[in-house]
Amino acid sequence: MTWNSRLDVVEALEAAGWTADAERPLEILRHPGGATWAVWNDSGDCGLDTPGGGTVEFPGDVADHIVTAACMAAAAGAVVLPAGAIPEDKSPALCQQNRRGDARKPEPHFYKPGEDGVLRCVFCSAPAHWGGELAPAYRTPDNRVWTLAAESNKEGVALYEAPFVETRYTAFVLETMYIGQGGIERVDEPEAPPYVLNSMSVNQSPQTAVKHIPDGDGRTICPGQFRGTKPLPQEKAAEYALCNGCRKALLARYEAAEHADA
Known part of the structure; x- marks a missing residue:
């Protein structure tokens, strides 16, 4: 890489106690609590690995102060796990609305910056901080x-x-x-995303059925375009695994929006 457009982020993190990588000091910095930030190219695309196992990606047009704030939030009061450790199901590093597979195991949050400058998970709207109860x-x-x-x-x-x-x-x-x-x-904290079930399916069990993301017109956003039920209560929705087709469709929307803004 010939030029790091994220030098302001590098300087802010170093001032906060982050350590630069010995071989790539202007591109990779690590916090003692386990967070790692890296810039990938001259356009400023970068990413943050949080101590709990989550990953946040920032396109080059995301402001430096938002990137820095996310890094500080991950480092402050972070949930620190030993290297190689697997977070428990109830760990705040894992999203209860992002369950996958037959085992219904929750996966890490997927954070994206909102218009208000606060990083939130696209699956549950939880902000990317680790301190105490959620607050405005x-x-x-x-x-x-x-x-x-x-x-x-x-x-x-x-x-x-x-x-x-x-x-x-x-x-x-x-x-x-x-x-x-x-x-x-x-x-204010935004409302958590709604989830529905396939209304035409007789299987409504959290152990075997999957939940879907509604499109706002009575169908689901996955390729099956199923007719959805009424939105599930958030506590109930957290018991279901998320439809893989809905997950891919949701993340594809964010990727398309980022390319459109570039």
Whole structure:
């Protein structure tokens, strides 16, 4: 690679304690907790391997601050597993809505950055942070997105963090800081994606049937285009494996959108 367009990311990660690879110091950095970030080409396409076994890919047009924020989130309070260890089914590194195969084993989250600058799993909408219970994020007038940190203050109040800002603040302090500049904007968690069953199938058992992703017009997005049932409750949907055809169709949409934006 002749030029690394992600030098700002490299510098930010090194300042945060990430270690550069001995042979490719400007292309691969590792965090002591197990996260690894690498840039792949001159266009800035890069990826992040999280400590829990998940993978996040960033096309070259994703802003540096979003890439850096994802790396910081993976490193802060990360779920650290020994090398070669397999996460347990209930590990936060695994998505309960992304089960595959006859064993119904959950697979890692598949994160993509949203318009609000927050990485979320395309299968369950969970944000890519590892700290405590899920909480809203906030956007400040300087266009920073503050997400829940992996720690609280001494009074036990949740703290929020933003890329390139060393200090973490409570939501109240953030609101006070920006009160004269338009205030802070709550970034609400989106609704989790809906899942349905094939309404024409007599097999509705979580042990043998699969769930599908609806297309919004009564059918499923997989090649079978089955007629769907009413959306399942999220807790019930998590018991089913996901249709491979629906999974491929969903990921293909994201890939097509990225190529269209390039």
